[in-house]
Every structure is written in structure tokens, then in C-alpha cells.
Amino acid sequence: MTDAAEKNTMSGNTTVPENYINRVTIGARLRQYARSPLSLLLMILVMLAAIFAVGMLVFIIIYILVNGVPHLSAEQFSWKYTTENVSMLPAIINTLLMTAMTLILAVPIGIFAAVYLVEYAKRGNKLVKVIRVTTETLSGIPSIVFGLFGFLMFNISLKWQFSILAGVITLAMMILPLIIRTTEEALLAVPDSYREGSFGLGAGKMRTVFRVILPTAVPGIMSGVILSIGRIVGESAALIFTSGSGHNLPGALIGSGSSAATLTVHMYILSNEGLHTDQAFASAVVLLALTFIINLISDLIERHISKKKG
Amino acid sequence: MQKAIEHIMHALFLICACVSILAVVLICVYLFATGVPAMSEIGFTDFLFGQKWKPSSGYYGIFPMIIGSILVTGIAVLIGVPIGILCAVFMSHYCPAGLYRFVKPAVNLLAGIPSIVYGFFGLMVIVPIMKSIFGGSGKSLLTAGILLGIMILPTVIKTTEASLNAVPKSYYEGALALGATHERSVFFASLPAAKSGILAAIILGVGRAIGETMAVILVAGNQTILPENITSGVRTMTSNIVIEMGYATGLHRDALIATAVVLFVFILIINLCFSVLKRRKD
Numbered sequence: 218m219t220d221a222a223e224k225n226t227m228s229g230n231t232t233v234p235e236n237y238i239n240r241v242t243i244g245a246r247l248r249q250y251a252r253s254p255l256s257l258l259l260m261i262l263v264m265l266a267a268i269f270a271v272g273m274l275v276f277i278i279i280y281i282l283v284n285g286v287p288h289l290s291a292e293q294f295s296w297k298y299t300t301e302n303v304s305m306l307p308a309i310i311n312t313l314l315m316t317a318m319t320l321i322l323a324v325p326i327g328i329f330a331a332v333y334l335v336e337y338a339k340r341g342n343k344l345v346k347v348i349r350v351t352t353e354t355l356s357g358i359p360s361i362v363f364g365l366f367g368f369l370m371f372n373i374s375l376k377w378q379f380s381i382l383a384g385v386i387t388l389a390m391m392i393l394p395l396i397i398r399t400t401e402e403a404l405l406a407v408p409d410s411y412r413e414g415s416f417g418l419g420a421g422k423m424r425t426v427f428r429v430i431l432p433t434a435v436p437g438i439m440s441g442v443i444l445s446i447g448r449i450v451g452e453s454a455a456l457i458f459t460s461g462s463g464h465n466l467p468g469a470l471i472g473s474g475s476s477a478a479t480l481t482v483h484m485y486i487l488s489n490e491g492l493h494t495d496q497a498f499a500s501a502v503v504l505l506a507l508t509f510i511i512n513l514i515s516d517l518i519e520r521h522i523s524k525k526k527g
Numbered sequence: 528m529q530k531a532i533e534h535i536m537h538a539l540f541l542i543c544a545c546v547s548i549l550a551v552v553l554i555c556v557y558l559f560a561t562g563v564p565a566m567s568e569i570g571f572t573d574f575l576f577g578q579k580w581k582p583s584s585g586y587y588g589i590f591p592m593i594i595g596s597i598l599v600t601g602i603a604v605l606i607g608v609p610i611g612i613l614c615a616v617f618m619s620h621y622c623p624a625g626l627y628r629f630v631k632p633a634v635n636l637l638a639g640i641p642s643i644v645y646g647f648f649g650l651m652v653i654v655p656i657m658k659s660i661f662g663g664s665g666k667s668l669l670t671a672g673i674l675l676g677i678m679i680l681p682t683v684i685k686t687t688e689a690s691l692n693a694v695p696k697s698y699y700e701g702a703l704a705l706g707a708t709h710e711r712s713v714f715f716a717s718l719p720a721a722k723s724g725i726l727a728a729i730i731l732g733v734g735r736a737i738g739e740t741m742a743v744i745l746v747a748g749n750q751t752i753l754p755e756n757i758t759s760g761v762r763t764m765t766s767n768i769v770i771e772m773g774y775a776t777g778l779h780r781d782a783l784i785a786t787a788v789v790l791f792v793f794i795l796i797i798n799l800c801f802s803v804l805k806r807r808k809d
Contacts, residue, residue: 253711256708263616333544338544348544354551354798357798366554397547453641453643481741498647512635
């Protein structure tokens, strides 16, 4: 708001430019607040809350960066973990490995499940109701319960010991509802005319799904995949008792020597011991960077989707 | 031939859709099959309301942990929900478009930070502050509550903002036209209309807080006694599992799994509230 415009309204001058007619000037705002202290109080509270939330994020990021970046030494990125160098490179590779394997397992199942729910299931189908309820339940279960289940089933019952595959299957169960839900939304957003057009040209149901519907829904599905990657990278409670705390790369999928600590588990061990605070800071920096990249990609995809809609 | 492939694919899609049923059934079977017998061996009331947790001498009472989980969650909600709602109001009714382009990703980032990073941050920053104010170790009910309050912020903000944006703009405009200030229009016309969404936000926040594990372990102190006041250390059900699972055997291990069963039942109740609320909204 320019000073001139403010002066105009305050002195009741009639030469107010047209586009200012519905605008509240700062002066008018202040007079409103003087009349209604409650409004002023609420406004201050809103501002404080916003500053707190954003400030908290900025503080966490700066604090971690300031304390962590100086400790990102070359030693931290050596190929082999030893108790002396406390290298996090194996943990980073484990994280990537775990993410890739989990996605390979969960994404096709999730997408196919969503295809069934949206394209094949008939209205009022009892089974669909059960699937929806279980999917919702699955998405609410805390990760430690997943972890405990994985421990009981894979490590104890199937005698896999601490193994990367146990972690992968546990995580796949965890991200399944997320992928189903986002894919469902993406499929529902595909206009019906696409389906009708495809059927009209003589394509079968399966062909329509794979050649017309799924390609159209790719951006939506991708955003679900990215969200899942974020969850996998940030997960620790579900992994401690399934894939365990093996500091080096796993030598096998199951059995002895197949334990693989991801970066979060690595960081948990470091911060719980309290002996390697500097290295914990360094791994926090890497985790933050990963989170940042994942969010950036997710934002880009979201922007792409909304641009297409608009 | 073509028809056969169609049928096979249909069956494949159906099987994939049933995987989530299988997952829930497996989780329930594994947890309940070990947890429930353990509970009955200890005795249901001794287990749920026993105040002593000393596996070495055969005491398996998880009452302090149940109370710990509830109290920590309560404090988190007291801190996170008001700030979250106010922040959502800011984003939907105050924030200029230029600023929104930064605030929205900031909230997303806050949601994406791994809980272990939050826990580490709490350990390095909040714990020393609490130590200097209240003395003691600084690891307490209050510390864990504050940290969890920050952690549930993005959940509360996102859900509340979505429901605020779904309120018809005419509510706000009508109030404004009647002479209410911007704040009064937002808080007394728009916000009450979004109350079912806000309730959903609170339930989701509770679910997140009660299930949180790694961050709580680092800052809550983990004493297995009923907290005397807000600065005493507490242990939650989730941390109890992680702390002792590594070396537990026999009944001790089964008692930990029974703890997970109790936690699971808590979450099921919360989920049920959530879905009832959602159905009522529809």
C-alpha cells in the first residue's frame, strides 16, 4: 500500500483510484484493531504460530548444518565401516539398496491393487470394502508394530536372522497403502472419455488399462512413489529388529551376514551410544539433504499435475 | 487366447488387491498369537494395571508405560494442535501468494524430516534447555511432549488447511459484509465450519504421537515408573519395545509383544474414531 493511497482514504478524499475500492488500507486495519482487541490478539497469535513453525524448521536445518557440515570428512565416506572411522557410506548404499528393493516389491502390487479397485471392482462389492478397511488399518499402524511383526515372522519363524530382505518386506507392507491410495486418486482423475474412446476403438480391458489409463496416470503414481521413498529413507523403528544393525553392505539376502543398517538406523546407533556425536551430526546432514531432494522432486511433480489440470 | 489373458490379468489384479488383507491378517495373527497367551500367563490385570516392570524378577506391569504414552501424547497435542491450527489459518487466510510458495514447501519439509533427526535435535537442543531450567537430566515427560508437539505440527497443519480451504468462501465474505473484522470472520465463521476436518487433524496427530518411537527414546528418560510430575522421566510403550527387545527372551520377549498388542489396540480405536468421523462427514 502506498502512502498516497493511505492518505487519500484517511482524509476521505474522493479521488481514490478504482482498484483500491475493495482494499483495506493499513490505516483502516489499525483502526479496526483498535476497536476490537480480540481481533488484534488473534492476529498476533496467528503470526506467532506461523513464525514458530517456519522458524523451527529453519532452526533445525541451520543447527544441523552448522554442527554437521564440518564433520563431513572423507573418513566418513570410506568404503568399509570400522569402529574407528564410523563410516556412513555403507549405510547410505544400504539405504539406496533397501529403497530400490522395496519399491520393486511394493509398487507393482500397489498399482495393480489400485487398478482392481478403480477399474475392475463392481460397486458395492463386499470384498472391496474389506480391502479398503484393511488398507486404512495398515496405514495407521505405527512402524514399531511393523518392525516387531517383521522380527517375529521373518527373523524368528522363518529363521532369516537379521536380513535385508526381512526389512524390505516389512517396509513394502508399510508403504503399500500409500501407493494404493495415490494410484487410486490418479486413476480416478483419468477422464472416462479416455476409457470409452479406447473401448470404442475395439481395445480390450487389459489393453485399455496398460496403454491408455496407466500412462495417463503416471504423474500421480510418481508422486505416490516419491512419498514412499521419503518414508523408506526416514524409517528406523521398523528396521532395527528386521534388517538389524549390520554396519557394512549385506553379503546375502537372508541368513548370516545379510544384516544391513540404513542411514537412519546407523544414526540411531550413533546417537544412542553418545560416543560419536559429531558423526551423528554428519549423518543428520546427509539425511536432511536426502529429504530436501525428495521433497523438491515431489513439489515439481505436484506442480506439473496442477498445471495440467489448470 | 485374448480372453484367457484378460482373465489371468483380472485374477492378478484381484490377488494384488488382496495383499493388504493378507498383511493385516498376518500382523494380527503373529502379534496376537504370541501376545495374548503372554498376557494371560502374566494375568490380564497384572499386566495392564501392574505398576512394576521388572522382568528380571518376574514383574510385568505395563501401567506406567501406558500412562507414559498417554501423557506424552497429551502434552504433544496441547502444544502441537493450537499452534498447528493457527498456522493453518495463517496459510489459508493470511499468507500472500508470494510467501505461500515458501511456507508450503517448508511445512512439507517439516513433515519429511526423519524422526531420528528430530530425536537427535531434541537430545542436543531441548534436553540441555530443560536441564538448565528444571535441573535433573533434562530428559522428561515435558521434553518428549514438546518434541512430539513439533513433530505432529505438519500433520495438523496440512489436514486443517485442507479442511479450511474446503469451507465455502461465502461464509467468510458474509461475516465480513456484516461488519466483522478479518479475524472474527475467519475464527467465528470459517473455522467452526471446518471443525470435523480439525477433529480429524487432531486424531491423526494423536496417532502419530502415540506411535512415535525413535525420537521419544532419545529424550524421554525411559524410567519404568509412574511419573511424579511433568519433569520426571517416562517410558512409553513404543520405547519399551525397542529398548528391551534386543536382549529379551522367553516370557520377557512375549510380554514385549503383548505391549505391542496393547499399542495396536490403541491405534485400532483411534483409526475407528477417524473412520467414523470420515463417514459422518460424507
